[in-house]
Amino acid sequence: MITKEEYLQAKESLQEGKITQDVFLLIEQKYEQDKQRKNKITSEEWSKDDALQKRVKNAETVVYKAVFPGDTNHHNTMFGGTVLSYMDEVAFLTATRFSRKPIVTVSSDKINFEHSIPSGTIVKVVGKVAEIGRTSMKVFIEVFIESMYREGSELAITGTFTLVAINENKRPVAII
Numbered sequence: 001m002i003t004k005e006e007y008l009q010a011k012e013s014l015q016e017g018k019i020t021q022d023v024f025l026l027i028e029q030k031y032e033q034d035k036q037r038k039n040k041i042t043s044e045e046w047s048k049d050d051a052l053q054k055r056v057k058n059a060e061t062v063v064y065k066a067v068f069p070g071d072t073n074h075h076n077t078m079f080g081g082t083v084l085s086y087m088d089e090v091a092f093l094t095a096t097r098f099s100r101k102p103i104v105t106v107s108s109d110k111i112n113f114e115h116s117i118p119s120g121t122i123v124k125v126v127g128k129v130a131e132i133g134r135t136s137m138k139v140f141i142e143v144f145i146e147s148m149y150r151e152g153s154e155l156a157i158t159g160t161f162t163l164v165a166i167n168e169n170k171r172p173v174a175i176i
């Protein structure tokens with residue numbers, strides 16, 4: 001098993017000419033394989049563990065917002081940056097409610113804007129824990145459009161955010 005520290009040390013050694021590119025590539029390959037294996041084991045353990053499943057379910061977070069004219073662009077539909085900030089906030093809330101530790105967002109994967117969101121509607125933003133790593137977790141976000149005056153909703157946007165638990169020195173710590 002190659003730790004992150006050993007990987008970074010190997011990178012430094014390569015820069016200093018202490019090891020060759022070939023040796024470094026072997027170390028890098030082993031490091032990536034170990035990371036993938038660790039994530040796979042975590043997912044398998046997750047599906048078997050009832051307490052964890054319950055914790056995942058309890059962390060599900062739903063936030064409703066009204067789409068007022070101040071939230072829209074010149075097409076009279078919701079401004080993408082505003083809805084992205086709602087998505088990030090709900091991802092943060094979901095991760096915090098799951099982990100109960102200080103959390104930061106480290107990345108977001110592809111965001112699909114499938115439908116525009118008209119002014120004067122309600123948006124429902126739903127966050128669900130999708131994957132648990134050692135210090136990080138992925139939260140899947142769905143944004144639904146709801147009419148103010150009719151029942152029903154339509155899925156408009158999806159995206160996945162990765163968030164990391166940190167300590168007082170702002171360094172990653174175990175997520176649970």
Ligand SMILES: CC(C)(COP(=O)(O)OP(=O)(O)OC[C@H]1O[C@@H](n2cnc3c(N)ncnc32)[C@H](O)[C@@H]1OP(=O)(O)O)[C@@H](O)C(=O)NCCC(=O)NCCS
Pocket residue numbers: 004103104105106107132133134135136137162164166170171172
């Ligand atoms: C989050 C942060 C502490 C991670 O530091 P780091 O040195 O990259 O830490 P590590 O390499 O040990 O990675 C920690 C975890 O994050 C994951 N990670 C790091 N960068 C990532 C990225 N770009 N995308 C997805 N996951 C990532 C790692 O895979 C690891 O997960 P694991 O422990 O579950 O396997 C650091 O990047 C940071 O402070 N970023 C700024 C956060 C911020 O300000 N966000 C906006 C406001 S909330």
